[in-house]
Amino acid sequence: MNDHAIRRIVIVGGGTAGWMAAVAFSRRLAVAGREITLVESDEIGTVGVGEATIPHLAAFNDMAGINEDEFLAACQGTFKLGIEFVDWGETGERYFHPFGPHGHDLRGVHFHQLYLTEAQRRPLPDIREWSMSAVAASLDRFARPPPDARLPLSQLAYAFHFDASLYARFLRGRAEAQGVSRMEGKIVDVQVDDVSCYVTSVTLADGRSIEGELFIDCSGFRGLLIEEKMGTGYEDWSRWLPCDRAVAVPTSLARPPEPYVRCTARSAGWQWRIPLQHRMGNGLVYSSAHLGREKAEEELLSNLESDPKAPPRHLSFTAGRRKLAWNANVVSLGLASGFIEPLESTSIHLIQMGITKLLALFPDKRFSHVERDEYNRQVQDLTEDIRDFIILHYKATRRSDSEFWNYCRTMDVPDSLASKLELWRTKGRVFREGRELFATPSWVAVLLGQGIVPEEQEPTAEAIDPALISDALEKMRLSYRHMAEHMPTHADFIKQACAAPADAVP
Ligand SMILES: Cc1cc2nc3c(=O)[nH]c(=O)nc-3n(C[C@H](O)[C@H](O)[C@H](O)COP(=O)(O)OP(=O)(O)OC[C@H]3O[C@@H](n4cnc5c(N)ncnc54)[C@H](O)[C@@H]3O)c2cc1C
Numbered sequence: 001m002n003d004h005a006i007r008r009i010v011i012v013g014g015g016t017a018g019w020m021a022a023v024a025f026s027r028r029l030a031v032a033g034r035e036i037t038l039v040e041s042d043e044i045g046t047v048g049v050g051e052a053t054i055p056h057l058a059a060f061n062d063m064a065g066i067n068e069d070e071f072l073a074a075c076q077g078t079f080k081l082g083i084e085f086v087d088w089g090e091t092g093e094r095y096f097h098p099f100g101p102h103g104h105d106l107r108g109v110h111f112h113q114l115y116l117t118e119a120q121r122r123p124l125p126d127i128r129e130w131s132m133s134a135v136a137a138s139l140d141r142f143a144r145p146p147p148d149a150r151l152p153l154s155q156l157a158y159a160f161h162f163d164a165s166l167y168a169r170f171l172r173g174r175a176e177a178q179g180v181s182r183m184e185g186k187i188v189d190v191q192v193d194d195v196s197c198y199v200t201s202v203t204l205a206d207g208r209s210i211e212g213e214l215f216i217d218c219s220g221f222r223g224l225l226i227e228e229k230m231g232t233g234y235e236d237w238s239r240w241l242p243c244d245r246a247v248a249v250p251t252s253l254a255r256p257p258e259p260y261v262r263c264t265a266r267s268a269g270w271q272w273r274i275p276l277q278h279r280m281g282n283g284l285v286y287s288s289a290h291l292g293r294e295k296a297e298e299e300l301l302s303n304l305e306s307d308p309k310a311p312p313r314h315l316s317f318t319a320g321r322r323k324l325a326w327n328a329n330v331v332s333l334g335l336a337s338g339f340i341e342p343l344e345s346t347s348i349h350l351i352q353m354g355i356t357k358l359l360a361l362f363p364d365k366r367f368s369h370v371e372r373d374e375y376n377r378q379v380q381d382l383t384e385d386i387r388d389f390i391i392l393h394y395k396a397t398r399r400s401d402s403e404f405w406n407y408c409r410t411m412d413v414p415d416s417l418a419s420k421l422e423l424w425r426t427k428g429r430v431f432r433e434g435r436e437l438f439a440t441p442s443w444v445a446v447l448l449g450q451g452i453v454p455e456e457q458e459p460t461a462e463a464i465d466p467a468l469i470s471d472a473l474e475k476m477r478l479s480y481r482h483m484a485e486h487m488p489t490h491a492d493f494i495k496q497a498c499a500a501p502a503d504a505v506p
Pocket of ligand 1: 012013014015016017018039040041042044045046047048049050051052053164185186187188218219220221224246248283315317333334335336342345346347348349
């Protein structure tokens with residue numbers, strides 16, 4: 001290490017964000033003389049929710065050398081093929097947002113344009129019939145995709161559901177084995193250099209002091225360093241994302257776990273249902289301006305499929321982002337850097353991306369503003385793109401049965417989303433810009449699923465021989481169905497590949 005190299009990294013917080021960072025840094029930045037210390041407080045605890053992910057987590061596992069089956073067995077994990085949305089466009093409707101593509105493009109024309117053109121000529125089944133992941137999910141089937149891109153199964157994409165507390169424990173075991181030192185205690189003070197305004201150390205309630213050169217703030221919503229000490233500021237997005245409360249409760253499994261999350265729209269928000277190996281995770285995300293705490297709890301408890309296994313837990317948040325994710329020598333990750341809301345399970349992904357980007361722009365003790373500015377710009381772009389996609393779910397409703405849905409349906413949306421909606425409404429066009437997380441099939445699934453059908457057809461799709469489109473669509477549909485019918489059930493796949501040990505701690 002040269003004289004400028006950072007030698008002491010201090011991670012504040014031991015939730016999902018803290019331990020993911022600890023695993024990644026100890027694997028990718030380990031050199032003799034560099035210390036990584038993680039401080040967490042048992043008294044404060046973690047947020048303990050965050051059970052659904054998106055497919056990119058596989059890249060984190062890869063980078064961290066985590067074996068997928070081992071990780072799923074340790075965390076009571078199951079597979080996720082997408083999200084079923086119930087009652088979002090209008091009560092009584094449902095649609096599926098799958099991972100992976102819909103069908104195949106033909107002569108350079110996007111699949112969804114072929115589908116929309118064909119749908120003008122004859123009645124077609126829901127577009128989910130052309131998604132390998134969605135068809136498998138509808139039959140409760142699962143198999144890993146093969147590398148051979150010619151097989152329909154290669155289009156299946158998956159993520160995971162897992163128990164967040166077990167995940168933090170699993171990551172902790174790996175991080176400690178890779179040399180991370182853990183300190184338990186409550187931080188009561190943060191020291192800042194008068195001249196540079198950089199954080200120099202944190203002090204625990206028992207008087208111990210931990211010095212560092214780079215501080216990773218993973219302290220949760222409060223942002224102990226980034227906000228409470230440094231006053232970085234928070235951009236509030238609640239005018240577009242009015243849900244600001246959640247109540248969560250686990251229940252027993254009424255049947256084998258399905259390979260997907262279900263999000264059901266309720267009177268002033270929505271309810272999640274996440275199947276794990278040992279239990280079902282449930283929760284209601286709602287707007288406190290439209291629903292009180294007791295009523296929310298009542299609404300959740302009256303919509304469960306089996307008995308609660310623990311008392312309901314209430315959580316508060318404000319949708320938004322920290323104005324600077326990296327300020328001076330403090331980089332915030334996880335809830336400390338902001339929270340959009342859990343509808344599309346993107347928070348753990350944002351932690352992962354924060355870690356990846358920080359590794360790509362890892363500073364030295366000189367803390368070049370170029371690296372910091374680039375990091376902040378990339379995090380901001382990513383977060384705002386995700387924000388727009390989440391807002392779409394609320395805006396694209398036709399519901400008028402509550403004040404909450406009336407508000408969402410008629411609210412103004414960011415210009416970036418308004419122009420996307422306009423492009424779709426005219427001729428069904430969707431463009432993925434820059435490093436946007438959600439690709440065309442995701443936008444198409446939600447837009448069509450919530451009943452927004454383009455007014456006209458794409459000329460390049462209309463120019464293709466109708467018989468060719470019709471034939472191609474039918475062949476694709478049958479191949480996905482045939483493949484799914486020959487896959488193992490999700491429950492059997494888990495049993496064979498990654499079942500939690502019978503004596504695992506619940
Ligand atoms: C209702 C809800 C549902 C969610 N669902 C999903 C989902 O399905 N998918 C998804 O990707 N994400 C989800 N999330 C987000 C996800 O839970 C978080 O991104 C993730 O758990 C990371 O949390 P964290 O580590 O940032 O914070 P926390 O879990 O809050 O951890 C904070 C850590 O900081 C420590 N700490 C705080 N103050 C001090 C102090 N003074 N001294 C010492 N230590 C301190 C705490 O002890 C703890 O270890 C959800 C969030 C909510 C609120």
